[in-house]
Every structure is written in C-alpha cells, then in structure tokens.
Amino acid sequence: MVCTLILALALPLQLSVDAGLFPDVLNPYYLHLLTIIGMNIILVASLNLLNGYLGEFALGHAGFMAVGAYTAALLATKALPSAAALPPVLGTCIILVVTLGGAMLMAAGIGYLIGLVTFKTVGDYLAIITLGFNMIIVNAIQNLDFVGGPRGFTGIPKNTNFLAVAVCALLTLGLLRNLIQSSFGRVWVSIRENAIAAELMGVSIAKAKNWAFTIAAAFAGLAGGLWAQNQQFITPRSFDYIKTTEILVMLYLGGMASLSGSILGVVAYTLLMELLRNLLSAFAPQLAEWRMLISPLILIVIMLTRQTGLLGNREWRWLRPRQGA
C-alpha cells in the first residue's frame, strides 16, 4: 500500500523535475537529496541484516559497495553501448538491469568468499576481519590501473535517476522484509539470540551466516552500482572506513533489527546534516564547518540516552507481515 503510494508519487516527481515544472518547490537539489536517501536506505537496510538480525558486528560494508560501484562502472563504460544508441526509455532500463545485476553478482561473490573465510570468527574478531577486507578491497582498487587506480574512475554515464533509485530501494525493502519473516530470517534471529541453542536445533550456523553475508553484500553492491551511475565519478577513498562508519551511524541512529528504523535513521541523519549546513551557512557562514562536530555529538548523545536507536526494534505496519496470513 505504502509502496504503491511512494511509486505513484515518485514517477510524476521525477518527470516534473526533469521538465522543469515548479522550479521553486521541486528543484533538482531536493531530488538529489531524495536520491541519496534512497541509496543510503539500501545500504543501511542490508547492513541491518548482518548487524541487526544476525547480531554480528560487520565493519566492511563500504568494501562491498566499492565492488558493486566499480563493476557497474566498468560494465557501463567498457562493455555496453551508450544509452543514446538504444531506444530512449527501454535502453536505459536494459543498461540499468545489466549493470546493477552485474554489480550485485560480483559483490555477492566477494561476500560469499569473505563469508567462507570468516565463518569461524565471531564478535570482535569478525569486526576486525571484515574491516580488514574493506581495507584490502580499497587497497586493491588503488593498485588496479585499468580502473584509474587512486585517481578514481571518471566518465561514467548518468544512467540513474531518482525513479530508478526509488524502485530499487522499495524492491530491496520488500525482499528483505519477506526474507526476514521467512524461515531463513528466523534462523538468523535464532543465531543472534543463542547460537548454541540454534545449533542444537539443527541449524547450520556457518551456512546461515554465509547466506547472510552473500545477500547483504549483493544489496551493498546494488547501492554501489546506483551510486557510481549517479555520481558519475568514483574514487577508492570514498569507500573506505569513513563511509562504513557513516552507514553504521545511520543504522544505529534508527535502531537495530528494524527496517523501519533503517529508513528513519537514514532520513533523519541526511536531513539533519543538510539542515545544519543550510542553517549554519545562512546565519553564521564562518561556522559552517562546525556541523562536522555536531554529527558525532548527536551520535554520542543518542547512544547515552536511547541505546536502542530512535525506533528500537519496532516496525511500521507496512513492513510487518499481514496478520493471519
């Protein structure tokens, strides 16, 4: 219901901004903000699978995003014809499906491999190893010359717009919601609550964890692919530890093990940052940079006063399964 509503709003919004209607109210800046929010929702919701539902502390999400972004960028520039050579709307759709599919597959593959290596470790050691893989992925890309190395990858065609991001974000949320309510997701929650008891019930912990890693990585790759084709320029440095931290902050702000919390966390964080920037540059331009101090302070205050995040683990109704179904 809500999904249909959002889609029904997204299409005319995109079209009217493209056409330049109501430039005062519907300008590209707001649309850009919404696009960023959409991509971050995909990232945060997929990390929630690992950190919220599976109960692990994975610190390498930006690495999977990097894999997806570079795969999509390579596919879009080297392997596929430009959108101009294809029929207008259908061509872009085909390009998006191919690039994003490739990005998801590649990221899922890497996520599967990392899951294989890390299956033994838990807790702090898992955090360190996933962070290590994040650093290794960034370092490897920096040493690959055919994707631009440390200078970054330029000239990616802009195939993504708000509409595409909105569709992807809703698909992600829908898929994750159903997955979490399925027997699959219950296995993850059971591992979080008590791994030993779950094992006694016949759950293969290594297998379930590896699935979670693969799926979370695939969606991070999807966000990366969208990101690359929206920003049109990516560098390895933009996918390092700082990006991972930002994703974590949004996740914990909203609340763990709640998809609604992921959405709320992303929207609250992004809007707050933009609001602070606009307010500070309007009233005290010399203090505009100080918002960088306010965001970690907000995080600390939230953790001190409300440790479960804004929403805790509650869900909005449209993200819950139907009663009696």
Place this chain on the structure above:
Amino acid sequence: MDTIIQQLFNAAQLGAVYALIALGYSMVYGIIRLINFAHGDIFMLGGFIGLLLTTRFGWMPFYLLLPLAMLLTALVGVAIERVAYRRLRNAQRMSVVITTLGVGIFLENLVRLTVGPETRQIPARLPSAPVVWLQQHLGAFVTWDKLLIILISLALMAILWLVVNRTLIGTAMRAVADNKDAVPLMGVNLNLVIAVTFAIGSALAAAGGIFYGQAYSIDPYMGIDLGWKAFIAAVIGGIGSIEGAVLGSFLLAGVEVITVAYLSSNLKNGIAFGLLILLLLVWPWGIMGKPTLKKV
C-alpha cells in the same frame, strides 16, 4: 648489510610507536572488553598537544615536555571515559563501540577545525646527529633521535610492565581483567581502576604521538590509519596481553618496512591487513592471547 641494519632501526622506530598505541588498546580491552575506537585519535591529540607545547613554550626541555604532554593527554582520556563510556559500562556492547567511534570522529574534527587540516612536524627537540659508534662498527647511518625514540619507548614499556605486575594498582587491574563483578566485592574501587587504565593508555599514546611527530609528521586524520595499524598489532599479538601487543607491533612494523623497501609502498596496507587475516585464521586468539571458551 648496512642497509639491512638501517632498515632494522627504521622498523624498530615504527614498531615502538605502534607498540605505544597498541598497549592502550590492549589494556582497555583486557580490562573492560571494549574496543576503544577513539584511541587512535587520542594518539593524534597527544601529538598535537606536544606540538602546542613545543611551539608555545620553546624553552621547555624535552624531558619536561614529554611528561607534561603525557599528563595532559591522560586527563583528556580520563575525561572521555567519565563522560561518554562510564554510563554505558553495563549497556549493550554495540552501543559503547558506536560511542567510541563518535568520540573519535569528534576529536578528529575538533583538531581539524581548531588547528587546521595541514600536515605539520613537531620542531626537532632530540639531537639529530648520527650515532658515531654504529657508523664506525656496523657502517649503519642511524641518528641519535631514532635511537632515543626506540630507547625511551622501551623504557616506558618496561615501566608499564612493572606497574602492572609489581604494584597494588597493577594487581587490581589484573583482577578486574579476570573478573569484573567480583572485584568490587573485595573492596576495590572499580571506577578508579578503570580510570587509571585509561590514563596510562592515553599517556602512552601521547608519547607515541610526540615521537611520531618528531620522526615523521602529524595531521588530524593520522589517528585513523595508525590507530588501526596499532590495533591490528595488538590483535596479532593477542589482545589483552601486554607482551603480545609489543611483539605484534614490532612484527607488523618489520613486515611494513620490508614491503616498502623491497616491494612497493602502495601495497603496504593491503599486505598488513592480509597478514592480519592469515594470522587470525591460524591463531584465532593471537600469538599470545588466551582462548575464550563459550559456556552453554
């Protein structure tokens, strides 16, 4: 031969800085099972406090400057523990870890906004003449400041070992590491023990920051990179173990110096993290760490 000895001294200098940071990670983890992600930024802050003291109080000799900077940084470390971590001591571990991340970002941005984002060097306060004896007998060009940094660091580590193993407060620290819940029942002030741990860890990190600023350069974001490296060193050695942290630091520094000297400096981080993952797969609890058993 002479270049190998020179590289050994380079590795020892870098390893000494890593060890000074790694000890703080390891002690805090050993005592309250907390990965203090802000510790790398405490190291950075120590370096900047050292810079401030050397530029504002130019008359101050190094043997006064180092303890003063260590003391000031220790105060900051204790204050952070008091304000941000103490209230979360019995909370979910994730919340505390996220709080430490927030504190780290806060410190980075604070220094960047007040001092500026530029890379700086702490004015040299140690003699930079070459050590004649080493040059004559081994043919290696090693400067006095490098040798002094290594020696002072080793002395600080020796003092730490004595404090932990031979004093009352050290006994209390080891007791808290063993069983945090039983220690207050024995009449030990838990808050004091934890505060002292944070103070010692921060002071050592400050010494590391000043040495790093003397040997290389400092900038507001150096805590991320070096903090992570030192953290890896602590994990390789076995987090929670003092000897392990020192051993892991020198090992990591050796591998890095060899990579830069004989392979490529671009591969430095990749190889460091690759080594971490390989070692953790062989020794899941680090070289000197104790395995933790999960109880049903």
